[in-house]
Amino acid sequence: MTPRTGPAAGSTLAFVESPVQLLNVLEWAHTATPRAAQERTDSVAPPSVRTRHEAAAGPAGEPAHQTPGAYAPVPLTPGALTLVVLSPTDPMTRGQLRRMAELARNEGYQVRWEEARGGPAAPFQTIGGLTPLLRAARRIVIGDPFSRYVQLLLTITRARHLVVVDDGTATMEFISQLARGERLVRWHRRGGRPGARDIVFAPVSASARRRLTPGRRRTVEVFSSMPIEAAPDGVRITANDFGWTRSRxxxxxxxxxxxxxxxxxxxxxxxxxxxxxxxxxxxxxxxxxxxxxxxxxxxxxxxxxxxxxxxxxxxxxxxxxxxxxxxxxxxxxxxxxxxxxxxxxxxxxxxxxxxxxxxxxxxxxxxxxxxxxxxxxxxxxxxxxxxxxxxxxxxxx
Missing domain, CATH: 3.40.50 (Rossmann fold)
Structure with a gap:
């Protein structure tokens, strides 16, 4: 298990619960590091990929939905990213996450594996151990804004920069709900009556939604390969062209x-x-x-x-x-x-x-x-x- 070291100044914490989320954090980090700009000629998407993202990106890959002066991207400095795996119990998912964690370590990133669902006391131990990192982190990256675990963690952080990376097609629904100011609910659960747990958790979910809304002191970026035609005001959409995957x-x-x-x-x-x-x-x-x-x-x-x-x-x-x-x-x-x-x-x-x-x-x-x-x-x-x-x-x- 990764030593419980504190984050450096200007650090970035990424929370993932699935292999795809971890992959997309690696893709985001590939584009966010200063060296990515130097290697842009090697990692730039082929013409067919750039056409694929015309709706999400402007000339030379410049993201759309960006008001001039409203968003200043924060470069990812080497060694400043810590990946926190909130491990599920499913053996198949855990196995893929272990393999993806190896790839992340090979890229030079710190990986912290949390048995976040390892028993009744596990959530309290996990949240308690992560609180100092959450309060010190400058930027938070999440893979699933619908996750109750992640929503709870968002209520603790003081980070002024939030990034949402793809969790599959759910990203499209997240953007739509955020734009309409609706509560965050997975698409295949919409239409049903809220259960008792939904009602109890509603204040936390509402708080997380507010933190995922950009404001004067908070920036929000969505890093996605999904077709996002429109986004809420102030949300920066950055196209994921799988440059890291194609380069490796x-x-x-x-x-x-x-x-x-x-x-x-x-x-x-x-x-x-x-x-x-x-x-x-x-x-x-x-x-x-x-x-x-x-x-x-x-x-x-x-x-x-x-x-x-x-x-x-x-x-x-x-x-x-x-x-x-x-x-x-x-x-x-x-x-x-x-x-x-x-x-x-x-x-x-x-x-x-x-x-x-x-x-x-x-x-x-x-x-x-x-x-x-x-x-x-x-x-x-x-x-x-x-x-x-x-x-x-x-x-x-």
Whole structure:
């Protein structure tokens, strides 16, 4: 475990709870360090990637939504970033986080692993141990503004600079809710009545939302590969072009076949499991897919059934898919349902011959418990994806 050392002056604390969040902190740090400006000719996005971000970036990569004089980016000085992993209990996620933590240490960053959910007393011990760092940090980077853990930590910090890095497609919903002044609720939970825990936690959530709103003494930056057309006044949007990933990995060896990317829409109660299995089977047969890259939240029972009934080789990646694909080998076609990867994979694989194809979610696949907003949100994820081939919803086999 990392020694409990205090942060240096002008330090940056980053809180992550998933491998993708940690990856995107590394991407952000790659662009925020002074050396990134010197190496810009090496890490600048290819033309196809820059076109991908025309809505989010201005000439020469200058971010949009920036009022002159309203935001002064603070460079990330070497050794000033500490990554705090608020470890979940899921073994798959923990394994990927361990691997990502190794990569972060190799980049020269300090990593502090917190067993934040290791028992009833763990949250109190974690928060108590982090309080001095939170109060001393100049800048806070977070990967999930919807996390209650993160929201609670935000009420402690005095940092004047806040950065939100991508936690997948949830970033799009966060920006929308922040702009409308709404309470922060994950998209697949919207439409339901708040539970008892939601009501008790409401003051903390409201406080976190205020801290994530830019003001005279606070700056807010969103570092994202998602298509963000508009942002609240004062929020700086910086485009993530996966320059760190492309500079460290690949280019990959490309195979002739197709690979299929799994989703946790069944586990979140949005899509019916039988309909999902039918769709995967049809996609695999139509496009000749042989491998199925499982989402880290997919259940073992579902994956076992999928392997038996479809004949697909189920692969549990030990790193985020963007890194797996960039390392290779990877299929010439990557098939996906609406998810974050339809936005990120074209960026990570820019300059290669890999094609990303996304399959729409048929409304008939949705469960009775799915949020009323589910179909519209998923359609928006697909419709806003660029550099991908769009497939119609597949029919049952």
């Amino acid at each position: 990995f690949g280019p990959p060896r490309i195979t002739k076949g197709a690979d299929l990317v799994g989703t946790s829409l069944v586990e979140t109660g949005v899509v019916d499991p039988d309909r999902y299995l039918e769709a995967v089977t049809s996609l695999a047969r139509t496009h000749g897919a042989t491998r199925y890259f499982a989402h880290r939240r997919e259940s073992s029972d579902k994956l076992h059934r999928l392997a038996v009934e479809t004949g697909l080789e189920v692969v549990r990646p030990d790193l985020p898919l963007e890194l797996i694909a960039r390392r290779g080998p990877i299929g010439r076609t990557i098939l996906s349902f609406p998810s974050t990867v339809v936005h990120t994979l074209p960026l990570a694989l820019a300059g290669t011959e890999v094609k990303v194809a996304v399959c729409d979610i048929d409304p008939a696949w949705l469960t009775d418990h799915a949020s009323p907003r589910a179909q519209g949100f998923l359609s928006g994820v697909t419709g806003t994806a660029r550099d991908v081939h769009r497939l119609s919803a597949v029919t049952a086999v």
